[in-house]
Amino acid sequence: MADDRLSFKEMCAQFDVTPRTLRYYEYIELLQPEREGRSRFYSPRDRARMKLILRGRKFGFQLEDIRQWLLIYEHEGTEAQMRAWIELANGQLGELAEQRRQLDEAIDELQDLRDSVAKEIGTT
Numbered sequence: 371m372a373d374d375r376l377s378f379k380e381m382c383a384q385f386d387v388t389p390r391t392l393r394y395y396e397y398i399e400l401l402q403p404e405r406e407g408r409s410r411f412y413s414p415r416d417r418a419r420m421k422l423i424l425r426g427r428k429f430g431f432q433l434e435d436i437r438q439w440l441l442i443y444e445h446e447g448t449e450a451q452m453r454a455w456i457e458l459a460n461g462q463l464g465e466l467a468e469q470r471r472q473l474d475e476a477i478d479e480l481q482d483l484r485d486s487v488a489k490e491i492g493t494t
Contacts, residue, residue, distance in 0.1 A: 375404065375411040385420050395423060400437060430462055 376384060381403075382392055395401045396410070400423055403410040412420075419440055426436035435458050441447045442455055 374414055378410045381412045
């Protein structure tokens with residue numbers, strides 16, 4: 371069933387990642403593409419893992435945390451790992467909420483400053 375596999379180049383294009391990133395994820399064993407000579411081919415499982423990796427990165431998780439998430443996703447995680455991941459997720463949610471608060475504060479300050487300057491020169 372080679373039809374459902376993606377080449378290295380196709381994988382980079384589909385996920386908008388650099389070849390270096392894809393090779394690094396393979397090097398740290400987050401992905402395990404099939405090899406035929408020097409060519410790499412990525413299965414549907416690799417693509418699903420890549421989606422989770424990118425989602426985890428978007429959420430701000432470290433790659434080692436993502437590794438745990440992948441184990442749990444594939445039902446290889448122990449209950450202790452699942453509990454630890456929940457704690458990690460809770461911590462990351464708190465961190466993201468703090469970043470949002472800081473961004474909202476910066477936006478409000480910039481808006482106030484812009485409005486003040488616009489009022490001073492008579493524009494809105």
